[in-house]
Amino acid sequence: MTELVPVVIFALVWAALAAALLRQRGAWPRALLVAGGVLLGLSMQGWAGSVWLGLGGLSLTSGLLALGFLLTPWWPRPEPWLPTQDRRWLILALPPLAAVLWFPPLSSVSGDLWALGFGDFRLSTVLLCIGLGLWVLRAYALCLLLVAAQCGFAVGLLPAGNLWHYLLDPWLGAAALGWWGWRLYRPGGPAAPPLAS
């Protein structure tokens, strides 16, 4: 089970990227892309290159964002499942969150925020405060993403026992940072990357 979930997450992310690039909105093309992603992920399990690319370590957040994008054409409500304002907050929040997490190991600061992810009330309390802020602002989709990561952590969906693995991965942080750069380069560009729409 724990070995299969990273493959499914990889398949969803791969299929979402491929569907965005190929502009495929039909159910069957998207389902085929997901199936192809699962086969690709399974075939890469014994391949050292997948470790090199970190494809087995994608976070639950990445998987859920990709799933949301793939299901967008069938979303029953008129407004998108991840509203524009939520998208902006997510993209704005990810690079600072990644920096807070990754700064100590980069700079040899003694704080070990990574270790807090193994289960600590301080990290959970901060996340609760963030969640309550989002709740007051009625950013429900982000609240649900946060709760999904925490519940996934509680039931041990991923091979790692670290909450950070569920919330965030380097590719997601890099994607958000890339979007920052894109917005700075083209201020009048779209409000969010295709995967968050």
Added chain:
Amino acid sequence: MRNRIIHLGIGALLVLGYFAGLPGFLWTPGSGLATTPALTRATGAPPAMPARVGQHAAWVATAEGGVELLWAQDDELRGSAWAPGASAWSEPRRVLGNEQPGAGWLAGGFVPQRLADDSLVIHFIRPGPFPALASARQRAGADWQISHAGQVQPLPGGNPVLRAPGLPLADGGIWMIVDLDDRNAIYSVSADGRLAGRQFVSAPGEQLTLLGESEVELLALLAPAAAGAARWRASADLGQRWTPAAPLQALADVAPVPLAALRLDARDWGLLRSDASGRLFWHRSRDGGQQWQAPQELARSRIACLQQQPPALHGGRDGVLHLVYPQAEDCRLHYMALRADGGVLNQESRDD
């Protein structure tokens, strides 16, 4: 009304998420340490073992009650075993090649573990920009199975190295020491192969060695970053809380090489250290580290070799202590058998 119900429901889910992300403790070590039984008095002397060319030498008990030396050579894991009563060490066998775990799988060291069902587990680090802890497990007569425990560090990069021996837990989990650039960290891997916790108990540059005294008591022995005095810390609650680091008075001249420590009996510890000139000394304390007997010089090596391959020490069930250390001349692995009192049983070693 409907919107209000959704709003309150999501608020309730946030509280649920808070408790879901809260296992309770920063350090969730596992069930308890699997302490080894007291060693009996050594009666026999093992035969000599030819010097080996290899890296990351580590000991593991065999299913037959003997002991096997494992080492990395040419991206393969090799082993040579001996059982009490046997006249010679077995010819080196290929334990596991790189076909399944991938090329370069032993570059980051390995930690062997013998489980209660006699399966052999080799913990290693899969190399790459995202180095990940992984393990290969072989049940008796079956094929190897590879599983992953997750990234060693949050960021890509780094060059983490595993250092044997691990500290096994009663439930099949293990604690392992990982060299992360200039720091040593303790990683806890659960019985189902999940990365379950990490913590730092040593200062930058210090080399950490763990010694389990009972199910919940353990000692962290800290070799200094530059030749000098070693330090120690103790925990009586499975690593939840540690005493402040204090100098270990008996070990004033310690090279920046990890110490090798062994529990011989309750409060009876043996310890191997190297001094600044590369000489190896055996220390013993029979009162839980209060007093240390006069050290006995065992062998001479070289600091540069010892930093590549720290001494690997193992207590066999028959009371024989098995030691492997690098030779001073060419860093090849040299075998020595000794008793708990430091008496050398057999140190002849012929070249391969």
